[in-house]
Amino acid sequence: MAIHPEVAALLSRSNRLGADPRNTNYAGGNTSAKGTTTDPVTGGDVRLMWVKGSGGDLGTLTEDGLAVLRLDRLRALAGVYPGVEREDEMVAAFDYCLHGKGGAAPSIDTAMHGLLDAPHVDHLHPDSGIALACSADGEKLTAECFGERVVWVPWRRPGFQLGLDIAAVKDANPEAVGCVLGGHGITAWGDTAEACEANSLYIIRTAEEFLARRGRAEPFGAAVAANAPLDTAARRERAALLAPLVRGLASTDRPQVGHFDDSPAVLDFLAGAEHPRLAALGTSCPDHFLRTKVRPMVLDLPPTAGPDAVEARLRELHTEYRAQYAAYYERHATPGSPAMRGADPAIVLVPGIGMFSFGKDKQTARVAGEFYLNAINVMRGAESVSSYAPIEEPEKFRIEYWSLEEAKLRRLPKPKPLAARVALVTGAGSGIGKAIAHRLVAEGACVVVADLDAGSAAVVADELGGPDRAVAVCVDVTSEEQIAAAFRSAALAFGGVDLVVNNAGISISKPLLETTAKDWDLQHDIMARGSFLVSREAAWLMRAQGMGGDIVYITSKNAVFAGPNNIAYSATKADQAHQVRLLAAELGGDGIRVNGVNPDGVVRGSGIFAGGWGAQRAATYGIEEDKLGEFYAQRTLLKREVLPEHVANAVFALTGGDLTHTTGLHIPVDAGVAHAFLR
The missing domain is CATH 3.40.50.720 (NAD(P)-binding Rossmann-like Domain)
Structure with missing residues (x-):
């Protein structure tokens, strides 16, 4: 069956946007398109929405990764919406709006796309947009940056109510092409796929230019000489020495694979005087702290400290981190909260050396590091024009231990026997x-x-x-x-x-x-x-x-x-x-x-036998070399x-x-x- 033109345009747009890390993080954000097709039951026209499903990545999105919903049924959910306290129930209701088999599982952001009166919608997590979204005076800065073309939407956890909020903002601001979502990201819309993509890029690039133009020097504070990066060879040698120790600590609850990043952005952040304060504030966008935990573990010794002192201090900090994380969980957990998933850090920062990140496999560990790099970029932007002010801790906990997120984790396949080894x-x-x-x-x-x-x-x-x-x-x-x-x-x-x-x-x-x-x-x-x-x-x-x-x-x-x-x-x-x-x-x-x-x-495939050993052994036994495998098999009990x-x-x-x-x-x-x- 030929792909619907709107779907083809949606996939092309999604892949272009997702290919550039300035636009959104890995597996972050979602895009959608609305269009008309023939209902196979009635033969009449039916309005559908195609939207990136749960867990996919825009850069590699294919048609199989789209959820397909009937627009009339999706919008009818507004009439039975029970209110923000019960909005999580609406995710299950999306299943009753699916067209045919429905494609991929609808994500929590489905309402944002479906309730917006626009044929095409992009929801993205660009560092520049999140920098404004996580600034102490983000609403004022958004107005200064965009005027009336982009509107501020105060923080609200992703879900049905956020979709209603954005729809109301669009209706009240007909000149707007998008909005900045406080503590979260951006959403843009357009009448065509091309217009929507152009509006998304307008918001992202305009925010980048604004931060560059208005930003102050040294957003991370003056460089601390003691935290200056070691030269490349010494840095990598020290990192290799530390990695097994840090990995062992990060694997206290369950085995983890590690990733190391000593890119200039990481080293610059760790050299700044303000990095302890900023790191303690935690990450920003919900996509970030789901993968990085709410805050990293930070070594407070210079890179020239001796190995024994560093090891002792890392062990102390790890004990403190676990106690603090358990206390964070106890402060906010309710009787219905999922069990604590582990108290070890996902990100460990070592000034002058770099960043260690951890996950259940290499890709997860690498992506966790990429997300913390996104957070560093966000902090740089926010601190350059204002002060970094991510969402409050109770809201972070609500996201991290969200029942919907827990359900998604339960759907993951069982780990393979050698996972994390x-x-x-x-x-x-x-x-x-x-x-x-x-x-x-x-x-x-x-x-x-x-x-x-x-x-x-x-x-x-x-x-x-x-x-x-x-x-x-x-x-x-x-x-x-x-x-x-x-x-x-x-x-x-x-x-x-x-x-x-x-x-x-x-x-x-x-x-x-x-x-x-x-x-x-x-x-x-x-x-x-x-x-x-x-x-x-x-x-x-x-x-x-x-x-x-x-x-x-x-x-x-x-x-x-x-x-x-x-x-x-x-x-x-x-x-x-x-x-x-x-x-x-x-x-x-x-x-x-x-x-x-x-x-x-x-014999077969053996480098030893191919290197002359086979010929020697064949000569010893008086047979042709290409018969050696058969010869060995016949002298065995199993003849195999x-x-x-x-x-x-x-x-x-x-x-x-x-x-x-x-x-x-x-x-x-x-x-x-x-x-x-x-x-």
Whole structure:
């Protein structure tokens, strides 16, 4: 079926507006269009409204993301509206206004669009508009900025009454093209999609120009020398050191993934003398504090403070933050309020270093940071022309613990088994490591794809979905410096590491008399020494987080089975196998489980076999190289070829949540090799 012209225009407008962060934040705001179509029941004309549904993003909005409602029924709800004290009941009433299957679930702002007597409506959250909306004298500034073309609407929680308020304002001000919503954002309207978009951009750009023209210098106060940013290298090194600690604190109630931002806007805010006062006032727009909590946790030490002092102070501040958040909840909760969702900060600010943000996954953590950056921009604008005055705390609580918001959270799908876990897999550019990385991401983890081949690592990270799911690092596991750098990259990308897979390996198959000391040293350096170095770095980071963790070694059937012409490889695999037992005994007190997987005959996709090992083993057994996988399968009890995905399955079995009381275990993945049975 052809798309309705009004819908096509609505989607194009929405995507353009949503593509520019100056216009609205991620998943923020909504747009609508009204038009006439044929009623499939009566054959007559019917007036409809298409409006962005709950939870969508304007920049990527498609037709499936629109709610479709009959305009006559929607507007008839005004006649049965029970008043502001019961306005939440009206959201359920929207279901009785849907046309056909109705498309996406209608959002709380549906009434704003439907009750406005305008064919096209945009409701957006631009930083410039919110700066006026959250200024102490926002109404006066709005009049000064726009004259009669844009009207002030005092703060009211989103809902049916706000829709009635805006409709009344439009009717009373026929020259107006939009309004500034106190403490919230902007709404614009127009007779056509083009006119509506032009009016939205007029409000946003005019507010930007007004703030730039009228704004005073140093809206965050004079720069404090002690809070000046460290240089880039020192700043990133300190951030990587702090990230696991801060992530562990932010995960006290439930595991979180982290994101780090040291952009100039963040550092400028934290260098200003007024940042403690402004941060304490909390964020502004409802979309902001739903994702950032009402206020951040702010370190009150300079960036040059020693690590021990910083750690101690962060722990003190975290204890205070949790107590203050619990008190905030108790002050405002009613018998019908949802249970407190957790008292840990979503945003942690460290002067001279940057901002750490946290969420249930990387995207949520990143978006929380983006929203706090929006809040910084709002504070800058408001303080430059007036003073920052967000909505009062009781109203913030009403939004944060709104029953409608709680219902939306309950509709979210159940988290995947490895949600909020961060994995680092060595040798993940190909073969077994690549398969493990794919399985871990599929189960909800974020993955650091570590490989000596930077190009292969980058390709795999891209396959896995890019930076919100995976990042690539080039690392030689024989280098302590490169391993430390890889874990620093993991800390900056995701806040830390919970799951490490020692998979990097190499094999040179030779008889004893042909095995050189160089052959021996190379294999031991990569696998025995490399696994030791990676595990040591992982243990340091996991202890800093205080969240436990998993270390998995990909060893081999050869760790327990003696075969010919394989002295160096088999000996180093035996070394790795015993490291599993040793580290399981040592790290158990930290909640870190250490286990191993013993594969055999994994030919397909294997970097080791492709690098010459396959040819050597085929020659040893007197077969063609392309028959090696079949050969290995026939010598097993199950007569099945072992693939990289089967090894990945074992890694998931060890780390996916069911084997919570298992450590020091080796799982054979060899299709049954009796000589390699563990005894």
